[in-house]
Amino acid sequence: MREMIPKRIGKIDFALMGPKEFRKLSSTKVITADTYDDDGFPIPMGLMDLHMGVIEPGLRCKTSGRKMDEDPGHFGHIDLAMPVIHSGYSKTVKDVLNATHPSSGRIMLTQDRIDHYNKQIQALIDSDAGTTVSIGGISRRAVREAAKSKTCPHCGEEKIKVTLDKPTTFREEGRKLTPKEVRSRLEKIPDSDLLCLGFNPKITRPEYMVLTVLPVPPVPMRPSITLESGERSEDDLTHKLVDVLRINQRLRENRDAGAPQLIVEDLWELLQYHITTYFDNQTAGIPTARHRSGRPLKTIVQRLKGKEGRFRSNLSGKRVNFSARTVITPDPYLSINQVGVPELAARELTVPVRINIHNLSFMRELIKENFVPSNPDKYIPGINYMIRPDGRRVKLTDENWEFNHDRLEPGFIVERHLMDGDVVLFNRQPSLHRMSMMAHEVRIMKGKTFRINLCVCPPYNADFDGDEMNLHVVQSEEARAEARILMRVQEHIRSPRFGGAVIGAIHDHITGMFLLTHGEASYDIDQTVRILSRVENKKDLPKPDYPKAKGGPRWSGRQIFSVLLPDDMNLKYNASVYFADRTPKENEELDMVVEIVNGNMIRGPVDGNSISAFKGRILEEISRLKGADAARDFIDKVTRLAVGALMETGCTTGIDDADVPEDALEQIVDAQKKAVKKVDKLVSDYNKGKLKPRPGRSVEETLEVEIMSLLGKVRDTSGEIAGWHLGMDNFAVIMARSGARGSMLNLSQMAGSIGQQAVRGERISRGYEKRTLSHFNKGDLGADAKGFVRSSYKRGLNPTEYFFHSMGGREGLVDTAVRTSRSGYMQRRLVNALEDLRVKYDDTVRNTANTVVQFKYGEDSIDPTRSKFGDAVDIDALIEEVTSGGK
Amino acid sequence: MNDNILWLNKLVPKHVLLDDSEVEEKLEPLNVKREQLPRILLKDPALKALDKEANPGDVIEIHRVSESAGSNLAYRVVVEE
Ligand SMILES: [Mg+2]
Ligand SMILES: [Zn+2]
Numbered sequence: 001m002r003e004m005i006p007k008r009i010g011k012i013d014f015a016l017m018g019p020k021e022f023r024k025l026s027s028t029k030v031i032t033a034d035t036y037d038d039d040g041f042p043i044p045m046g047l048m049d050l051h052m053g054v055i056e057p058g059l060r061c062k063t064s065g066r067k068m069d070e071d072p073g074h075f076g077h078i079d080l081a082m083p084v085i086h087s088g089y090s091k092t093v094k095d096v097l098n099a100t101h102p103s104s105g106r107i108m109l110t111q112d113r114i115d116h117y118n119k120q121i122q123a124l125i126d127s128d129a130g131t132t133v134s135i136g137g138i139s140r141r142a143v144r145e146a147a148k149s150k151t152c153p154h155c156g157e158e159k160i161k162v163t164l165d166k167p168t169t170f171r172e173e174g175r176k177l178t179p180k181e182v183r184s185r186l187e188k189i190p191d192s193d194l195l196c197l198g199f200n201p202k203i204t205r206p207e208y209m210v211l212t213v214l215p216v217p218p219v220p221m222r223p224s225i226t227l228e229s230g231e232r233s234e235d236d237l238t239h240k241l242v243d244v245l246r247i248n249q250r251l252r253e254n255r256d257a258g259a260p261q262l263i264v265e266d267l268w269e270l271l272q273y274h275i276t277t278y279f280d281n282q283t284a285g286i287p288t289a290r291h292r293s294g295r296p297l298k299t300i301v302q303r304l305k306g307k308e309g310r311f312r313s314n315l316s317g318k319r320v321n322f323s324a325r326t327v328i329t330p331d332p333y334l335s336i337n338q339v340g341v342p343e344l345a346a347r348e349l350t351v352p353v354r355i356n357i358h359n360l361s362f363m364r365e366l367i368k369e370n371f372v373p374s375n376p377d378k379y380i381p382g383i384n385y386m387i388r389p390d391g392r393r394v395k396l397t398d399e400n401w402e403f404n405h406d407r408l409e410p411g412f413i414v415e416r417h418l419m420d421g422d423v424v425l426f427n428r429q430p431s432l433h434r435m436s437m438m439a440h441e442v443r444i445m446k447g448k449t450f451r452i453n454l455c456v457c458p459p460y461n462a463d464f465d466g467d468e469m470n471l472h473v474v475q476s477e478e479a480r481a482e483a484r485i486l487m488r489v490q491e492h493i494r495s496p497r498f499g500g501a502v503i504g505a506i507h508d509h510i511t512g513m514f515l516l517t518h519g520e521a522s523y524d525i526d527q528t529v530r531i532l533s534r535v536e537n538k539k540d541l542p543k544p545d546y547p548k549a550k551g552g553p554r555w556s557g558r559q560i561f562s563v564l565l566p567d568d569m570n571l572k573y574n575a576s577v578y579f580a581d582r583t584p585k586e587n588e589e590l591d592m593v594v595e596i597v598n599g600n601m602i603r604g605p606v607d608g609n610s611i612s613a614f615k616g617r618i619l620e621e622i623s624r625l626k627g628a629d630a631a632r633d634f635i636d637k638v639t640r641l642a643v644g645a646l647m648e649t650g651c652t653t654g655i656d657d658a659d660v661p662e663d664a665l666e667q668i669v670d671a672q673k674k675a676v677k678k679v680d681k682l683v684s685d686y687n688k689g690k691l692k693p694r695p696g697r698s699v700e701e702t703l704e705v706e707i708m709s710l711l712g713k714v715r716d717t718s719g720e721i722a723g724w725h726l727g728m729d730n731f732a733v734i735m736a737r738s739g740a741r742g743s744m745l746n747l748s749q750m751a752g753s754i755g756q757q758a759v760r761g762e763r764i765s766r767g768y769e770k771r772t773l774s775h776f777n778k779g780d781l782g783a784d785a786k787g788f789v790r791s792s793y794k795r796g797l798n799p800t801e802y803f804f805h806s807m808g809g810r811e812g813l814v815d816t817a818v819r820t821s822r823s824g825y826m827q828r829r830l831v832n833a834l835e836d837l838r839v840k841y842d843d844t845v846r847n848t849a850n851t852v853v854q855f856k857y858g859e860d861s862i863d864p865t866r867s868k869f870g871d872a873v874d875i876d877a878l879i880e881e882v883t884s885g886g887k
Numbered sequence: 888m889n890d891n892i893l894w895l896n897k898l899v900p901k902h903v904l905l906d907d908s909e910v911e912e913k914l915e916p917l918n919v920k921r922e923q924l925p926r927i928l929l930k931d932p933a934l935k936a937l938d939k940e941a942n943p944g945d946v947i948e949i950h951r952v953s954e955s956a957g958s959n960l961a962y963r964v965v966v967e968e
Contacts, residue, residue, distance in 0.1 A: 127968065842918050851923045852962075860956035870955070 015200065016089075016208040022215050027051040027063040027074035030216050033245035035224070035234065047241055048219055052076045055223040073218025078245060080212055081252035082268050083179040085168040087276040087283055089209035094164040096197055096206050097185060099146035105188025106154045107197060108146040117142040117196035139198030166285045168272055178265075179272070183210040214275065216241060236297040240278040240289065247271045322349055322473040328428075329464055331451035332643055335636045336503060337489040339426050339440035340451025341418060341471065343379050346444050349473045350384055350415035351422055355408060363414055367405045371398060379444045381417035388412060418442050418473065423483050425472040426450075428460040432827065435459035435495070435502060439474075439487035454509070455635050456489060458613055459502050490632035493623050499867035501623050501631070504613030505638050508651070510740035511731075512642030514577075515649045517557035518605035518728075519591055522546055523648065528555045531644035535637040537563050557645070558601040564637050565618070566626060567599040570884075573617050576608040576739040577728075608739020611638050615739075624868060657732035658750040658794045660725045668718040668752050672790050675714035676783045679707050683781045703781070704763065708756065711788050715755030719748030726751065750793045754801075757787040757808035764804050775800050891936035901950040902933045905962075910946045913962065921946065927963035934965065943967045 028044075028051035035048045042048040048055075050062040053073025060067060063074045085093065100107050107114060120138050151158050163171050170177040186207040194201040222235035234242075251267040277289040280301035288296045304310045324345040331340055341349075355363055363383065370382030386394045386404055389411040396404055408414070418424075420443055427437040436459070445451055450469055457463060474480050485491075495502040505513065515521065516531070522545065523531065532541070542562070544553035571594065578592045587593055594604030596618070610618045623631035685691045686703045694702045726733045726747060736742045749755070757764055764787030770778040776785035784790075787804035791797045797805055836848045843861045845854035858864070860872065868874045893899055905913065914921065927934065927947055934941045941947065945965045953959035 844917070844919070846923075852917075852919055852925060855917060855919075855961055856956070856959070858955050859953040859959040862955065 013203055015204040017215075018205060018208040019211075019213040022075075022077050022213040025075050026077035026215070028076045030076045030078050030241075030245065031249075033242045033249070035238070035242075036232065040232075047216065047238055047245070048224070049076060052216065053219040055219055071220070073220040075218060076216035078214040078216055078241075078248065080214055080271070081248050081255060082271065083183045083210045083212050084214075084268075084272050084275050085170075085179050085182065086209050086211050087167045087279055090164055090166070090168050090170075093182060093186070093206075093209050094162060094170065095143050095147070096189070096209075097162040097170065097182065098159075099143045099197065100185070100189055100193070101152040101154065101157065101159055102185050102188075103157065104152065104155055105185065105190060105193075106152065107142075107189070107193040108149045108152050108154075108159060109142065109196070110153045113142075113145065114193065114196055121195050136198060139196060142196040143198070167276055167283050178268070179210050183207050183212075186210065211275065214244065236291070236299060237278070239291070240274065240297060240299055243274045243289075244271065244278060247274055320472065322475060324349055324471045325468055327449045328462060328467050328469050329447075329449040329451055330454050330457075332454060332639055334443060334451060334453045335441075336453045336455045336632055337440055338443050338453070339424065339471065340443050340445040340447075340449075341424075342448045342450070343444055343446065344448060345471070346379070346418035346442070347382065349418045349424075349471075351418065351473060352387075352413050352475060353416050355412040355414065356410050360408065360410060363416070364405055364408055366416060367396065367401055367408070367414075370396070371401045381419040383414045383416055385415040386412060387414070418444065420444055423474060423480050423488075425474060425483060425487065426452075426469060427472070428462050428467065428469045430824070432461075433459075433497070435492045436461075437487070438489045438492055439483040440489060453636075453639070454506060455503050455613075455639060458506065459492065488628075490628035493628060493631045493635070494865045496863075496865045499864045499869045499871075501613050501616060501619050504616050504619045504635060505611040505642065506613070507741050508646060509639045509642040510608050510612055510738050511651050511735055512644075512646040513561065513606040513611060513638065514734060514738040514740070515557075515651060516606070516641065516645035517561050517601070518577075518607075521557040521649075522549070522554040523557065523560065524549075524552055524554055527648050528560060531560055531641060531648060532563065534640040534644040535564070539563055558603070558606075561606055561641065562596075562599060562601045564634060564641065565596065565599040565601065566622065566630075569596050569599045569618070569621065571596040571617060571621060573609065575604050575610070576615075577605060577737045578609075605738070607737075611635075612739055620868075624866070624874075651731050651734075653731040653735065655794065657726075657730050658747065658792075660722050660751050664721050664725050667721050669790075671714050671717045671721070672753065675710050676788075678710055679783045682706055682710075686781070707781075707783070707786075708763065711756045711783060715748075715753060718752035718755075719745065722748045722752035752792055754789040754792060754797070754805065757789060757804040759807055759811050763787050764807055773800055773803065889936070889938050893932060893936040899933060900952065902937060903948040903950070904937055904939050904941055905946045905948055913948065913960075914946070917962075919962070921964055924962050924964040926966045929965055929967050941965050 028049045030047060030049065031045045032043060034043050034046045036046075037043050042050050044050075050059065051074060052063075053071050054061050054068050057068050061071045061073070064071055109117075117138060121135055124135055124138070149159070160172050162177070165171060168179075170182055186205075186209070189197070189206060191201040194206070197206065199206055217237060222237040224232050224234045224238065226232055247267060247270050251264065251271055254267060255264050273286060274289070276283055276286060277297070278299055281288050281297050281299040282302065289299075290296055302309075307313065324341075326342065326345065334340060353359065353363065366381055367383050369380045373380065383396055386396060386408070388394065394400070394404060420441075422442040423439050424442055425437055426440045429436075431437055438456070438459070440452075443451075450471065452460075452462070452469075460469070462469065474483050489503065493501050493503045528541070542555070542559050545556040545559055546554040573594055574587070575592050575594050578587055579590070582590075584593070588603075591603060591605065594606075594610060594617075595602045606618075608615060610616050612619070619631065619634065622634050682691065682703060686699065691699055691703060693699045694705065697705065723744060728734060728737070732742065732747055733744075734740075736744050736747055759766070764772055767773055771780060772785060772787070776782075780786075784800070787808070789797060789801040789805055791801055837845055837853055838847075839845055839857045843857050844852050845857050846852055862870075862872045864870060894901070910921070914924075921944070924946065929941065929943060934947070943965050947963045947965060949961045949963065951959045951961055
């Protein structure tokens with residue numbers, strides 16, 4: 001299309017349009033309210049006049065000569081018999097009327113003041129810094145000042161105030177002003193006074209706010225629809241324009257025939273009503289115009305406004321085809337870059353395939369399978385539509401499939417159902433970062449849910465308590481290539497936020513790997529083969545670590561895991577189970593340090609610090625040095641191996657995992673009693689005025705700080721006491737220490753003591769007068785009265801403890817609620833500010849105007865995704881490599 | 888740099904007013920034209936604290952401390968408003 005050549009917009013003026021321009025723009029004058037003649041042909045100078053565009057195939061526009069889908073149409077116009085107020089401007093009209101003097105049309109300011117305001121506005125315009133806000137502010141001040149003066153400074157006459165009855169009736173001391181009078185008053189205002197009224201006299205005039213000509217929108221903007229019965233139904237806008245034209249016609253006839261003033265005025269007001277509702281059918285103060293059925297008409301403002309309006313529903317957000325949405329469920333046997341798609345969805349979603357000599361016979365087979373399935377239990381993709389080289393779409397049906405099967409040839413395009421290996425985009429809202437929408441490979445499955453690997457839950461922030469996700473099928477080769485290269489899950493294992501992995505083993509995977517590899521864990525040949533059979537492994541089974549074990553040779557878990565490691569891997573680091581309070585040597589003896597030499601795991605357990613997202617060292621190493629595909633493969637295999645290990649060992653946790661012996665409980669109670677006694681001592685010191693303030697704090701603050709630290713300590717001690725009795729034979733402990741789920745704090749709160757509850761970081765202090773609850777004495781500053789919870793979750797809380805705990809818990813809930821809404825808005829503003837910035841090939845960051853925002857991306861031109869936690873080079877590893885002789 | 892009190896603040900980076908030949912020399916390799924530069928207002932306190940008086944259209948080189956790259960050069964063109 002010739003018209004589609006892009007052009008740069010030099011300047012836009014936003015201004016009122018006048019009758020001259022309306023006529024100039026108009027392709028035809030509309031004089032009759034009729035639309036089509038008896039043959040269904042548009043009546044000339046009617047509302048569907050062919051000059052205003054065409055909505056029927058075959059006809060041509062009489063203005064531009066174009067056909068239906070090529071022509072956006074052209075405006076027409078209606079000459080109004082009598083002027084009518086534009087309801088959107090009635091407030092401005094009132095202000096202008098009150099600021100000017102009716103007989104002379106001058107603004108009611110002295111020439112000095114006029115010049116003063118004119119100069120200010122002109123300066124803003126000349127400096128090119130003027131905005132509607134800054135200029136509007138000045139003109140509003142001028143108008144207000146003018147409206148205040150009772151007499152006109154130019155002729156000395158008094159001025160009567162004009163009032164506005166919404167929406168469009170003006171009165172002067174109760175007498176109605178006709179739109180005609182209003183217009184003639186506005187016409188009188190000289191150009192020289194317009195600037196300080198806020199009008200640019202070069203392009204607009206205030207009398208344009210009173211309409212004498214009404215533009216008629218192009219026909220394609222208000223197409224009529226043909227119902228199934230063959231009846232034609234007109235658009236709401238057309239209905240409204242019919243009303244306008246009818247009343248306009250009657251008004252003209254009555255006026256010309258010299259009808260009584262009363263009748264003319266009635267018709268005039270009716271015309272005003274129709275034009276007001278034509279613009280906005282929810283104008284306050286007038287009844288809404290309705291369809292014959294009683295349905296309110298959707299006129300111009302209703303088309304644009306609100307959630308269902310053009311902006312929010314068609315421009316900011318769009319519905320798309322080739323997409324599906326359903327509940328997600330987990331499937332650990334899928335690869336992280338796959339997605340399980342239900343057959344039902346796969347048969348609706350299609351991929352366009354261009355037929356060539358290579359795929360012709362395959363596609364023919366698919367067509368045949370679609371109608372005569374060779375195996376009804378097996379999913380074989382079918383074909384919904386076929387597009388002939390001339391562009392015609394043919395739906396394949398029971399009747400025509402054989403014919404179309406035979407005439408299919410290179411050049412045709414078929415819309416094939418989804419099949420295994422297709423690339424689709426998968427998304428979960430809210431889409432907060434780029435990992436919220438990744439490309440997956442399709443696996444067609446039975447059932448009705450999307451299936452995903454558990455490792456991709458963190459980037460999507462998904463769980464399976466009913467979450468739904470969206471799937472989009474990419475339609476072109478370019479899009480498919482782009483999705484494959486840029487969007488596949490493995491390309492997003494490393495986060496651009498901090499340069500580490502965001503996708504990795506979670507929960508059971510970590511427990512499983514720990515159970516497989518910790519301590520002296522070993523497996524006989526059956527178990528070893530069972531576990532290893534879950535992963536594709538081309539290496540031979542290694543020599544068993546325990547060849548002479550009773551009942552045959554046994555392999556250590558570390559050996560089994562080493563199968564997944566690259567041969568050149570050398571690492572040494574602390575495991576997640578590392579005891580921070582013991583020496584490195586002790587830890588090494590306890591098997592809490594991981595060491596990998598030439599791809600063989602020598603010691604240490606595989607836990608969170610090895611394979612989890614964010615902190616897994618092995619995962620980090622593989623994803624950074626071996627690339628995305630190797631990392632994907634590693635994650636897939638680790639998760640399968642972990643499930644295999646769990647099948648051999650088992651893992652369960654229950655309330656008895658929080659059991660501690662009676663004497664341990666007594667120890668905890670003792671520690672608490674001692675601490676509470678100390679607190680009481682502090683409080684009595686304070687009451688006696690003996691407490692010495694700490695530097696920079698008041699006595700009260702000192703007391704609070706001391707008590708908080710005392711009670712914090714006792715929580716830790718009771719946790720430790722409980723911890724001594726919760727050993728590595730306890731699955732809850734294994735999960736917490738290996739980094740799978742939960743923490744030792746969680747456990748000590750279940751088994752030992754919950755500890756101090758806080759609101760806003762302080763002990764609980766609100767409630768009744770001088771006390772938190774009526775259970776305590778006024779002024780009681782002791783531990784129990786201020787929210788210290790001695791009990792554990794397992795033993796249960798007493799009523800006052802329960803209440804304090806709820807207060808602390810509520811703060812957490814409120815915080816999350818507030819945080820999400822605030823950070824959501826923050827995110828929106830950032831996205832709007834940054835969305836069109838690009839990193840160019842010369843590494844500069846520029847906006848769409850091509851001005852520089854950053855001279856070097858990130859100031860160091862490093863892609864954080866490929867960095868090691870933000871650093872371009874892993875210096876430590878390099879030094880290690882060089883000093884160890886380049887191994 | 889003169890001894891204006893402004894430069895004593897560690898958060899204020901070094902500003903250098905470039906002459907025309909320097910501008911060409913520095914911007915050429917960056918593939919940036921003068922009008923594509925970010926802007927700095929003529930009334931910016933840093934410009935007032937310079938030895939020479941800056942005029943609209945001049946280019947300022949800013950020596951910033953960078954968290955990621957150690958140090959970093961940025962360029963800005965002086966505008967009146
Ligand atoms: Mg959920
Ligand atoms: Zn046309």
